[in-house]
Amino acid sequence: MTTGRPTATAPEPAQPGHVLLKAGREHGWQVALTRLHALAGAETILVGPAGHAVLCPQASRTAVRLRVGTTFLARDRAREQALPVPVTGVVALRVGTRPAAADPYPWATVLAGLRLGLSQGLLDRAVAHLGRRSTGGQPLLRHQALQVAVADLVIEHLEIGCELDSAEGLDPAAAADLHRRITRADRSLLHLFGAHGYELDGPAATGYVSELLADAYGDARSEAVPA
């Protein structure tokens, strides 16, 4: 196993919360996931505070290094364990090691931006869905109750976006709070799809992968990590 200092693989972002926001919204979780790990380094897997990684199968096949906190390690597949995930196209790993010290790079904030982008993309899809579906002979989008629900989500997204506008990353506690807030918004959003929101070939996969990412990378508070 080799260790070394992290190389500056990504430019220091002016607003870490914006780095992957657009990718999340416009390209969805597969592309955003690929870019997340690319940000950690070439052929590198980003490892979360409790020693887990969430990535695409392609990255899992080709990655040779782990970014564990401030340290790069050679990837040791013998120590890895692939964990079952109900969503096709995503790999979860327990890598067998975890950061000894927090990475000063604001990953939890970058992730919050990525997740907000996914959430905004879901809202775009929800509005299209409500326009297509009808009840009582009217498109659902004409129903005031649903208009209010959509507006609440727009407001919530804008507030979350403002939190992410800070030039530095959020402190770990604020980032963990923000991730919980995004999860709550996503849960409300998924309700707008009705039962379609439970389909893995539909929005459910996005919501679930977003929650997996929050679980793997969203809470870097040292006291939160289980012993």
Added chain:
Amino acid sequence: MSELDRRLLLLQAEARQWADEMRPHALRVDRDPDAISTLTHLAVLSRLGTLQIPAEYNPRPLLLSGERFYLTSALERVVFLEETAYGDLGITLASPGAPMSGVVVDAMGDPAQKESFFGRLLDRPTWTFFALTEPDRGSDAGHLQCRLERPADGGPARLHGDKRYVGNAARADLGVVFARIGGGPLGLGAVLVEAGTPGYSAEPIPTLGVRGAQLAALRLTGVAVPDEQVLGRHLPATRRGALGWLRTFNLLRPVVATMGVGVARAAYEYVLAQRPTARGDAGDRLARMAHDIETVRRLTRRSAEAVDRDADDGHLASVAKVSAARLAERVTVAALQMLGPGARFEHPLLDKLARDARAVEYMEGTSTIQRLGVFKDLLRRGVPPAGAAARSSDQG
């Protein structure tokens, strides 16, 4: 606690034993819904299918210490199914029998239809389906597109249309399909459909949770429906359609609510087992969870009592269903957060509970639909007095 009488305590104790044998198989069925066929030794799969059948058609009720249980009342179902949902919601929903379609057959079937339908359930483990929801229209009964047509050249009527999110449809022998069987507002109806009939196809839909139930998309292309399979032929038109399923849903909503309570309790007890000495903030959060679960349990049981008193009184059932859907999501998410980063990976059962919990929202009408129902009821009956959900026996 929400007090149960001796009879219901017996039923609860039995259900707890069933639940204990379900839990070890929960993750396997989640990964492979077909594993259900290897688990027919579980009581929930071998016996539940022969319950929830009206007494006059069921010579084999559950006998516990001299008491008979048919699991036909909402309260019996609520007490029993909280436990099996606690054991595993996916396996509970994958059990043979007719928890939903049986209610429609009982409400709208003639004696021969009931004899035949319930007889088949008693003969051998038989899965049934209940097909109401349609793609792009949800459960909007007034605008069903699925239709029963009588060919001009004679022969049996034929069913055409698509249904979606139909539990167990891919493994079922028969079920109930809601369709337009005539013109006008009284033209809604329900028919029995044999799964093997030409023109019937059921394709499983991959879902995030309750994967054991194998929700499916149903395509009906000219499925023959002989007259003896049309439900409610002997009833006046006013009792065939909307009223029949209104009563069905009134009975089933407390059942869905109790499933949410069972899932929430499973998550709560899981965290409690992981953090038995939780103090301070964590201890407070656990205590709050227990309190919330108990509150929604009480509401759910009272909604069941209301439906049992009056089959048309589904007001509390709507309230309980909304509360339980919220509870199940809130408690399972909070439970994961309490176990810290990586909890979804290190505690796969809890991850599964959080996925299953979301199903409660979608069964028997979403929270939006239920809330609109609550509002309509408010207009009809006025603001319920404080304590309206209390049992009359609680009111001194």
